[in-house]
Amino acid sequence: MITSNPEIMYILVIILFIIIIVLFNSLNKRVRNLENEIAKIRAEQKENFKDEIKDLPEKYLLPQEEEISEREINPSERKDIEEEFKINLSPVFDFLRQNALAIAGIFTLVLGIGYFVKYAIDKNWIGEVSRAAIGFAAGAVIIGIGHFLRKNYAVFASIITGGGIAAFYFTTTIAFREYHLFSQNTAFSITCFVTLVSIFLSYYYKSEILIIFSLFGGFLAPLMISSGHGNYPFLFTYITVINIGMLVIAFLKQWKSIGWIAFIFTSIYLFYWTVAKTDITAVYFYVLSYIVFYAFALQNFFTMKKLLPSDILMLVLVNFTGIIGTVFIFKQLQYDPVIVFPIIFALLNGILLYREHSEKKFGAAHSVFSGIAVSLVTAAFALEFSTHLITTVWAIEATLLLFIWKKTGLRIFRIFFYILFPLVIIAQIMTWAEYIDAENFKIIFNPVFLTSSVTVFTTFINLILLRKNPEKTVSENRFFENLFAVVSYAVIYTALLLEIIYHISEKPLIIIFSSGMLFSLYYIFTILLLRRKPEIGRILETGLLYTFFFLIILNVVMAGSGLITNIVLNKIAMNTYFMYGLYLIPLLYTIVKILPESDFFKIPFSYWLLATTLVTTVSMEALHLYILLFADNINETEKLQEYFTLLYLPIIWAILASFLIYKGLKTDDHEYGKAGFALLAITIIKLYFYDVWKMDNVSRIIAFIILGIILLLSSFLFQRLKNIVVTMVEKKDIKDEDKH
Template sequence: MEFLLIPLCLVMLVVLFSLKNIVRAEFKRLDNQLWQLRQEITSWKKEQVPVESKPVSVAPDSPPIAPVQPEPTTAPEPFEEPVAIPVPVEPEPTPVQRDYWKSGFEVVGETEKEEEVSAEVAFSPVQHEVQAPKPGFFDRHPDLEKFIGENLVSKIGIAILVMAIAYFVKFAIDNNWIGPVGRVAIGVLCAGVLIGIGHYLRRSYHAFSSVIVGGGIAVLYFTIALAYQQFHLFPQSIAFIIMLVITVFAVILSLLYDRQELAVIGLVGGFAAPFLVSNNSGNFRALFTYLSLLNAGLLLIAYRKNWRLLNLLAFVFTVLLFGGWLATAPATLSTKDYMAGFWFAILFHIIFFAANVAYNIRRNQSFVAADFSMILSNAALFFTAGLILLHRMQAEHLQGLFTIAMAVIYCLLSFIFFRNRKVEANIIFLLIGLTVSFISLTAPIQLKGNHITLFWATEAVLLYWVHVRSRMPLFRYTTALVWGAMMISLMIDWEAGAGLLTGLYAGITTFALFYLVRDREQRLIGYIVEIAGLLIFYISGILEIDRRIDAAAGQQSLMMYEMAYTVCFSGLLFLLRNYIRIFQVQKYLLASIIAFTLFYFFLLTSNVFHVQAEILQAGKSLVPFLWYWLAGAVVALMIAWFSRMVYNNDPLLLPLGDAAPWLLVFCSVLLLSIAGHLLVNQIFFSPTHSLSDLQRIYLKSGLPILWGGCSFVLMWQGMRKKWKTLRIISLSLFTLTLIKLFVFDIRNISVAGKIAAFFCLGVLLLVVSFMYQRLKKIIIEDEEKPSV
């Protein structure tokens, strides 16, 4: 045993000798720094002397008679008095407390940009300390040689020393020189020596002493673990208590030395202690109770020190331990066991949230990105663990309640912080964002099917209304996210065959959002929301028609229903926009919708004749055909509105130019031609008059008569309205009718058809010529309406 003391004494002598050299070098460095400081103070005093001796800055407002009769004896007095009199230090201005904090959310009649700026100012009446960006490694250590010699070498040296002690003890144990008690005593003695040396050097060598003390604490942890696991010198409870005492001792030293490294070592040892003294019993309640006490001690440290690394390590270790238990929990665990785990998860969530906000609120400091990340991670992991535990407890019906409870908790926290004027606005915005997120997650977790869409549609409107009332941009962004989620959910509902009411409700809420947005956002955003609302209404109706119409009705009939719905939808928009004025649809948007409707209506004309043939020949239902006539009436109403715009030279038609009247006449004549053909088929169809015969007669005889009548009406209106363009269109239509009649229709036509066509056209042309003769003066003076 005496032989072992010789190497130990040698080791201690080597340590003390190295410390002596380090102390000497440190004293030399301090002397150099003091000398440099004295030189800087001396140079600074020399620079300040000329400034104080200038008389110009003392009495700039002296009367003009003063330089005429100066008194040499009292001349220096005016220069000395201002220097001798101490300048009164004004108290720091108290931050202006705005009424925003008293009255809550108010609506101010300003522009949106001014409102958002005022909201940001109102949320931060207290000036927080702005933390400068952390310097880099080479900024903190410009002298790399000094860093290696004073910092890195000491850490490596203590690590090697600990390894040397460990190898020596192992060698002695392998040769049976030391018994179990002696082995433990040597470890404790070495740890005590290291801690004592570090404590002795704490004032002169702050960083070096912390490294030595940390090494001593690490030796203590491993010594006690070896005494329990290998030698069984004391029971588990005693070993656990000793390690807990070591952890508390390390934390106290870290606070006394103000060194985060010691706290980290104590924390790592504290989390390792349960495993170092474990007997594999699987008692998770004891483990989580110990972790709760350890994290509660961390909370006390976090209240006094801004040691983010300590918070991060504790959070990571706790998540790993709790997540490991949750992932490897045996199937034999009961609901009661999972409930206990749920309560421990709540406790951990509260502790880590408080640990991440305590110091900043206490010292009125700004939160940084690491704080926000910790708060978000804490909320997300706790929420995930809660859902898993509820699932394993077979309580899935409570997951929605758990989610809304999370939203309520963060809402209360945001309100409490809002009332506390020391809290900056960013953390309040973060808590409000978490509140909104959990409210939004309640729908997909608790509800099923289209109820999610209904929930998100309502939430989007409420969030933007809160943005309008509170002037906080956060709600504006969350509105966009929730509304986008609602649109995705609505598409899923459409794919699943949801009912018409879901689409109608989504469209109504989207238009409600448009009414809130249109005067407060950019015009493009208003257009997007408006178009989206119209598309929701239209697609919902189309899908409902596809779902309701029986497939046996045929594809042609289904297209008739869809065409009729499209036309009626556009007509309803036109009616609500121009007469009832419920929906303030933009004029350009309405014109585009009507143009598309007319094109779609005329494009599906061929399907109308197929449906009519099936009705007349096969005796199918007349309902699709009636829907077409309703659509035709709506199209006629649109054409009438179009003609009014053309006559009034509406600025909306400026891109069309002179083509607008021609386009109007083309649509009108085409609609009348189709309607006349359908009426002829419906009235004169019989077994003796087939549809092909009726079509041939109508195209060769009826159509020229119809076009001639249209030309006559156009001529009459052009003369009546003094509109030259309309008269030119009438003459063009007359010319087209005559060319068609004499080139194509004169062949293979009955005598009665020829007589009717020629008679009607001849009479119309004579009447037109007579009208030109009687109204010659109007034509010559050319007082027609200016063309578009």
């Protein structure tokens, strides 16, 4: 059996380390000589290129770059601006591809040191203090190697140094959590010191990669040394110090990535504190974070006089995360007024807007500041009326993103809008769920409907903003716009319908159903009336018309019949039926005014749907009036209905069939004629194969006589109309011959 010997292990490790150093030094010399030769060749090529350029005529030389002033962005320039501001991830993938071995190597080295220390611990070679010392020493050695390599291998050295910093963090965490070598305050002080050293090294080495390592370590350090008892003021004092250091370096080095990393970590910590332990102290840190990250977002605005897409997005997120946190705390602790911080943030943006306006700059920054200021004021008034926080803020924020997209033409804001809008819908659905258990809600002035009103208002604004889309010609964009329009109309419809149903929920079921149907018809009718403000697509318009006529049929068959039955039973008043009859106004107006201006009749089925709607409506309403006039109790209803079906319905259908045939001949719309003949055939089949076997002799005679007279008159009318048409055609042919 082989036994492990510590002395032999130490000797083997030292020998291996010496071999690695010798090999690395030899290889490094060869690589350095090769780099020097390549540098000389490049220098010679550069000098030759300069000499060639001097000999070129001026017309072939590129003009000096003109200073670009901020102005309103023309549609023709949008594509170029999008390319300039496009978020391109290829450098990230290039970095990972080129430095994958280095990243994997440093990660493996840190793990190897950890496993070696663990092995030594398992064998009781070293004590707890020695274990921590080995970790710190290993981190220092790795950082020293990075420092040694920084001149010739900047990226590789940054990765190496980041690994050393990670070793410091992990060693401190293990020494505090597992070995209890020092107190939490001491561990926290060590992590702060490590963070400051790493930030200093990042600035000294001019390495953005290293400061990213430092930020991750700095923000994760509190989690590493956490004991489960949150000291939030101390924690956020530490985070604020990191954020201020980040801000200074961002201004000095123009490193945008560190600001976003700090913002994400800070927001997560703040929201966790806000939910876990709502404390008014958190408001101060929200304000401090707002100031720091607002200054970060405005860096390019003050230095280069322009706002990049990432800056605009940061401005939007900073304002609305600040609102969510501060308003939530005020509501939970019942402080007033809840609108104080939305108004303060709006004033700050208003000052920047005034600055742009006074300097007569009406470009992207002017639009952004005006949009944010108006959105914050809107959110303030909405929140003052006790609307739901998340739903309200997200709805307004989505509209703001859409507004910025429309003003700048930058696709990133359209993408974020399409990401955020579904979240608005989900939040609104959760808000609507409160109707189920709610009691004694006021009409309109209740939290659920007021929140729905904000969503409805912002959704309507969204529809208006999308009306003039600069990318309408792209079929993919049209698909998303149509889908968005359908969802938007559905949100507005649901919000209003649920409020109505809630306040009439104690009424009989037929009243609720009838009211819902009437509202649905008027809602679609309103959209059709305003179909160009905002504009809806022709396909969507035709779909709305189809839905409208299907609902008309459903309304007269179910709602109308149900109301008649309940009126006869004396469960509801007669005036309810007159309220139900209000559906005739949108129906008649749609047939007379809207259909001729639409593309409804481009589909042959549309004629049949309209004919079915008219026949069903006239037949059912005649039946309803007949029952109302002659039914004294519910027992008579069934008999009256059967008598009406046998005697009067064939007559009504024959008249309607004649009208449809006449309409088809007059307008040359053959589908009307086909529908009329189909209805006439159904009437005759029904009469001969069903009705005659149910009638008494007198009724049978009356039905046959009346139907026969109607058919004869219709035949005479058709023959006369046919002769008129033939005569008109002949006269036209004679005139054409005379001209020739």
